[in-house]
Amino acid sequence: MTRISMTVDGVRYDDDVEPRTLLVHHLRNRLGKVGTVVGCDTSNCGSCTVLLSGRSVKSCSLLAVQADGVDITTVEGLAGRDGELHPVQLAFHESHALQCGFCTPGMIMAAVDLLTENPDPSDTEIREGLEGNLCRCTGYQNIVRAVHAAATSMRTSVPSTPEAAGAPAPSMGEEVTT
């Protein structure tokens, strides 16, 4: 067992884990963060995408121990404390960018990351920027539309700092040890 500590969606967790535990399983099974899902075993589908220190990663391809000491944002931590949706979440809803919704948590996190780096991406930049996330339902077209819409709303409503785009909600000062 290895002792790790990480902040997930603003809450700090300290746990002993088996080194072989994948980050996504730690999130789902130990921390109850079941909003992040697993769709493959070869790092291809991106359903498990979370932000690690603000950048997108595939949480199925990291060990929980590799995420010791870092800040993680999952789809569950994206909305504001009052439940106000993140512009990317809202845009996915408005643009009908999801059907079954299984790819959606990962897709949203990947889009948040993309917009952090490129606040005004072209169609091609969006399509290539999301190449690590597979969706079997939508054909991607409405996802591309949603990312454009989110980009526009983020550019016009909030300063385009990394914090505004992708950083986790501020810590609520809770500590959880399991």
Place this chain on the structure above:
Amino acid sequence: MIPAAFDYVRAEDVRTALTALADGGEDAKVLAGGQSLIPMLRLRLAAPTLLVDVGGVGELRGVRDDGDALVIGSMTTHDELMNDALVREHAPLVAQAAATVADRQVRHVGTFGGSLAHADPAGDLPGVTLALDATFSVMGPGGARDVPASEFFVDYLTTALRPDDLLISVRVPKLPGWRTHYEKFQQAAQAWAVVGVATAVRRSNGTVDEARVALTSMGSTPVRAHTVEAALAGAPATADALAEAAGRAADGTTPMSDGIASADYRSHLARVLTRRALEAATG
């Protein structure tokens, strides 16, 4: 899937990493970004008994200007390679090829050193280091040594690294006056290269003075297309001459036939892509 159990050491620095590796024996493995290793562990295609995590070793990360070369730390991520100002200026081929690796998420975590140590013949960066005549700085229990790129890639997924070695950094010569291009052919955006061609060309007036061509996925290791290079040395930088030289790109290679492509098709692609890469690097 979940990996088989293993022990885990988080290395503080190069020395503790080397010690842990030496103690771990044959079945110890370095864990860099994990983007090649963890999928293999998940599918239980590999089952090391010990992982030595070098993710926290700061001295392995980053890019340094060393006069006539850049020294790129092995733990520098693909994303950093793409965006690093020094790399973009002095080794644009590395930045260009790194941008074609996998996807954003993988590039945020996967490392230069991991790619090279993994030595997948379809990997994009091994061929690039070969074209650039890079030198690999390796540290083992017996001390440090330098391995030229031409000797680093030994076979399929096999390098000159011994199990208890650590790849520290890669020295990439700056090539002032050269132009480079990486041409990658994929079946789908997320897929590995069916064939890739890394080129570097130095020309004066209408003549090619020197050209280097390295091929990805044309054998069990990346290979230099020496016959193309020889044909280009001193040749006019015309479309015909480039095409003529590129026509020899597959000479002496031993491409695989696999589920992705036949050897025949790979050879054909090598010729076409080499021509395109040379056109881009001379155009």
Place this chain on the structure above:
Amino acid sequence: MTVTEDRAGREVGRDRRRKEDARLITGRTMWTDNVSLPGMLHLAILRSPMSHARIDGIDASAARSMPGVVDVITGRDVADVQGSLPCAWTVTPDMAHPDHPPLAVDEVRFAGEPVAVVAARDHATALDALEAIEVAYEPLPAVMDIEDALADGSPLVHQSLGTNKSFTWAFDSAEEGTGGDAAAAIDAADVVVRRRYVQQRVIPAFMEPRSVVVDPTPDQITVWSSTQVPHFVRFFLAAVLGTPEHKIRVIAPDVGGGFGGKLQITAEEFISFLVAQRLRKPVKYTESRSEAMLSAHHGRDMIQDVDVAADRDGTVTALRVRLLANMGGYLRLLTPATPLLGRYMYNGIYKFPAHRFECTGVFTTTTPTDAYRGAGRPEATFAIERVMDDLAAELGMDPVELRRRNWIERDEFPFTTVTGLTYDSGDYAAATDKAMGLLGYDELRREQAERRAAGDRVQLGIGVSTYTEMCGLAPSRWLGSLGYAAGGWESAIVRMLPTGKVEVLTGTSPHGQGHETAWSQIVADQLGVPFEDIEVMHGDTRTSHKGLDTYGSRSLAVGGYALVEACKRVVEKARPMAAHLLECDPADLEFVDGSYRVKGTPGASKSITECALAIFAAHDLPDGVEPYLDADASYDPVDFSFPHGTHLCAAEVDTETGQVRLRSYVAVDDIGKVVNPLIVEGQVHGGVAQGIAQALFEEAIYDEDGNLMTGTFVEYTIPSSADLPDIVTDRTETPAPGHPLGAKGVGEAGTIASTPAVVNAVVDALRPYGVTDVRMPCTPERVWQAIRNGGGRP
């Protein structure tokens, strides 16, 4: 009653944003794998690494004694109780239908077949234990190819059958009286085009791997399953395993895609159920992606020999189709029926005077095939649309012109085709003209000619696909006459609560189709209540116990109308109460905008929600009115619906590398009345994407030993956002007289239409090179090979 007409258009037809999104975009979803119960054990399944072998013995003692392992169960342990996985469709009386044990007992017949299951305290331990199980396999010869399996001396998949043939099903229009003699017409024809098309094996690849949780309590066994068909699962668990049906509750919570791939009764469901019963503990099984690729059924995998005959002027005179369909190692729920579901559509939208069709189902040592988006109809549409293009090329005609000459004209409906189906409606010219305009067909043809003349490295091809399909599965009587075990009706229950809010229980089981939204729109219009006041519940056999689930583009066309009927009944049930409150005769009331109004007396009205409260209070109920306001209705369609449309695409083909790039794609679909255009557009996008994927990217490949070479997403190439084009969608709308809602169904149209459009475009680009076909998927290498073998030059 004119309820529908009065309310039409207020909610129905609006592009409402979906209700279900709220939980899906915030990660508050209930996937089966999220279910966690106290004391729950985790299962891992040992699967055969061989495609065909005898099991000589299994030694699980080491695994059993590992810490944390509760039990290891083999096929032999449950041989007497595990039954056989069901096949619901006996397509011919003599169909060979071997047992399909959930856990193999003596023999395995495809790589990935379950042979043992471990129950352990946690998932990692269960997986570790798999490695400690020793199975002695005696390898048997494998056979993966359909024609090899039919050849003399082929290894037999099921020794006891003495053959690899499951069935042969034939139809001849001369014998059935629906048309002439196809063979004679072909012999007499001016022109005959004979083609062999190969429908490669593909994998549905829903994004959510399948998962099942079983909780056996002394009262009831609850099963959560990632399935399209909870009602079927309950029925078959009861029917096969003998647990009384009322003791089983099946819940399909949020389900992450299906595409037919979860229209199945799975070995994993049976195994989990058996283990839970045996250990009297809740269990969870969640497959990995690589298990899903092996074990969830595959789709397509057919060889199509197609002969089309025509006069010199392009009038078609006969169509003959011989189909060899790969069943895989066993028959699953709809395995034999899948190729036959397409048999009515081989004639497409054309007036063929003579037709012969024959289909043989063949066992091989591969994963069983079954329904995949469109189930038989994409294959049929592919064959006819490809061969019409080839015929046009043969005759030197424009492919659209050839189609015009042969399709059913709008004033010819209803039209009984040579296969015996009666198409109720359609306007193929309208859809085609619209699509051609949107694509810029004529300009592209000009550009194509220029590129050909210039010998451009990148050539341009234009692909045409004009399709119709039969959907809205299905009239129960029709299903019964064809040997299907179940019916095709659908049901809905609508209840208005005392506060005027509405609960809807539907028998459909959506997994991405947005029924919660679309059903709310329908109910809002019918009852005149706000969209937000409606809650739609589905996928739980305890609450929505009557239903036949979601597949075959049936939910709206069939389930939607049941819902309208249930609403109408609610309106009728509250009418006496309203009349009582308004002190008038019920017949004097009209129901408008959620209120009963006294005809001719402005201002005298009662809302249905007021009636609901009065009914609930029951202080003053008129005679015969019960103290709750709900109703129940079902609908069994009288016939299929026939959506149609025209899809066109322009493809650029790099003749040097063989790479295909789709430059533009236009989909004009006629799907009847649209409840929610946003959802419809999404269905078309997704369907087209899957069709393009079959045309260009995906193929399940076995090596000569029967190992699946494309067992992960590394080798099985699902296209990403960077690989697909934007799709221009539009619609035409011809009324569907046979359908009370006027909705025809859209779930599969995109998939059906797009595959031939894309391949036609690729072939069209390369005809000057002597290319007449490229096998799917049209990978760069295949295209390059086709150019090399074509022998032509532009």
